[in-house]
Amino acid sequence: MRAVAIRFGRFHTNKRAVLNSGSLATALTCPVGHPGANLRPRSLAGCERVIECKVLNSIDVNYQTQEFPYKRSADQDATTPVRHAVVIVGAGPVGLALAIDLAQRGTKVLVLDDDYRLSTGSRAICFAKRTLEIFDTLGIGDRAVEKGVSWNLGKVFLRDELLYTFNLLPEPAHKRPAFINLQQYYVEGFLNDRARELPNIESRWRNRIVGVENNESGVTLTIETPEGAYKIVADYCIACDGSRSPIRGLIGEESKGQVFKDRFLIADVKMSAPFPTERWFWFDPPFHPNQSVLLHKQPDDVWRIDFQLGWDADPEEEKKPERVMPRVQALLGKDTEFTLEWVSVYTFACTRMRKFRFGRLLFAGDSAHGVSPFGARGANSGIQDANNLGWKLDEVLKGIAHEKLLDSYCAEREFAADENIMNSTRSTDFITPKSEVSRLFRDAALSLAKDHPFARRIVNSGRLSLPSSYPGSSLNTPDEDDWNGGVKPGAPALDAPVSVDGASAWLIDQLASDFTVITLGTASEMVFCDRGLSIVANALASNEWIARYDAQPGTTYLFRPDKHVAARWRAFDGAKVRAAIARARARTGEH
Amino acid sequence: MNTLNIEPNLKDFDAFYEVLIDSHRDLTTAQSHEMNSKLVLMLANHIGDMNVLRDAMQRARATIS
DSSP states (O other), X not given: OOOEEEEOSSOOOTHHHHHHXXXXXXXXXXXXXXXXXXXXXXXXXXXXXXXXXXXXXXXXXXXXXXXXXXXXXXXXXXXXXXXXXXXXXXXXXXXXXXXXXXXXXXOOEEEEOSSSSOOOSOOOOEEEHHHHHHHHHHTOHHHHHHHSEEEOEEEEEETTEEEEEEESOOSOOOSSOSEEEXXXXXXXHHHHHHHHHOTTEEEESSOEEEEEEEETTEEEEEEEETTEEEEEEEEEEEEOOOTTOHHHHHTTOOOEEEEEEEEEEEEEEEOOOOOOSSEEEEESOTTSTTSEEEEEEXXXXXXXXXXXXXXXXXXXXXXXXXXXXXXXXXXXXXXXOOEEEEEEEEEEEEEEOSOSEETTEEEOGGGTEEOOSTTSOSHHHHHHHHHHHHHHHXXXXXXXSOTTHHHHHHHXXXXXXXHXXXXXXXXXXXXXXXXXXXXXXXXXXXXXXXXXXXHHTTOOSOOOOOOOOOTTOTTOOOOXXXXXXXXXXXXXXXXXXXXXTTEEEEHHHHSOSSOEEEESSOGGGXXXXXTTOEEEESOOXXXXXXXXXXXXXXXXXXXXXXXXXXXXXXXXXXXXXXXXXXXXXXXXXXX | OOOOOOSOOOSOHHHHHHHHHHHTTTOOHHHHHHHHHXXXXXXXXXXXXXXXXXXXXXXXXXXXX
């Protein structure tokens, strides 16, 4: 049995052979100027070269101190505001991910940021498997995984006793682990390095938005700089400007929801400790009674510790080292030496904007939605926002897809935000019970958990980020055949080991940046030929692929450019594939 | 869709009631609340039907004036 993958779209994909030959690789130099860097081709996104810059002496860049100077742009001297296809506001993980995605697709992007630095402090540290798969398409997957700490296991303790262990990736044979822990400044640094390789991206630092005029013909932005204000016009503006989004405020919108009455202390400490690379969560530990504590390992011997403090804690007092040090020492024992890397006290809210699209102005990431940190659903959902929007915006700008495809970004990502908020709220209600009876049931579940397996399923220390599915999306072609499992329309691709021309590979890497069809058949069945169609892999079939996709001879899956399943059939039919692609481009009814 | 069975479903209700009250003997009110919470969780898992559980919760709640 053989499976064949074919790619639809605008790109020629025969560059794979050229790059894999190795002859081109030796001619490449490190685009960000790493001395002694060893460059190797890593993967392909469309026909863009995605190269990996691996520094041989493995000296890390200190991304927290990197500065990006303000530079005057010709736009500031223009008599009428200069027009740009896409303006992304905010060079955080979401803005950079979206910029790279668009740039790799051949669309020019202008990125504006009000600062001249990347993230300060480790902030988001847990990056989920789906995010890593997206990072692979953006060209930073290997760097992130090599630098990050991979983990699959979580442990939950009550007082000083282990209640249970959970495995977030119980099924073997996936390219990427369930999670890596990696400081946000590394993620932003890697993304920014990649962005600087791409000529389609222009970044302007210390460019702060002070005015937004959003109408049918475009979004006019007034931008404050060290040399005064200027205006530009965007065909589309994407606000990736964070939880306090100035743009959201400028258009009179809010992100509304539930604020939780609790405070948490984050202490990032540097030490060499014998703890395994697992997520450890304590309810009511002896070293921090009546509250919860979360411990995570990061690279560079840095450990993240979250202490629940309660609502009455004074955030300014709790940040002082003389308050933090004893708390950490109590956890580690009095003989463990450590230094404080970063301290922060936070409260949180589960909020979202009523909609993510306002004509030509769209919101992505924390500006659009916010969750509690338990579950790692903030940065991960923001990266998925970018992944969902990138191809859609690109195809709309190029006239390939209908403009209303952008509405599906809202439908799908608002649905995902609601799901994340629901999970995050449930976790928070368990960790911080809001009433006496809520605490009673919480403690009952914890008390039963050790000897009653069912009660472990009630214990909620955070339901960790899983990729969102879009089962009700208008872009899906509903199943018309019988399936016994597999991957449903709207769900993200499930990875599996496959064989490509006799070599071991991963299914996730076979999916192109355009629409991809994988069918369990022979090439001779691929008689219909759409524009830009080419066969990039033969003999994909593996037992894992067949099992995970409920595949039989003839089984055909159509994947969207963001690697979600658009449609599936028991037999290949070119007309049906074309109709499903039109539907996924919001072009149904035009034919 | 299953709903809560409100018709008699035990053979000996007097025996059940006696066992229930006995099981709380010598507990403080706080301890009894704790025990009741655990009973609710255990029985809910045993019933294993969200519709039945929701029906039971709604019926019980409706009787609170």
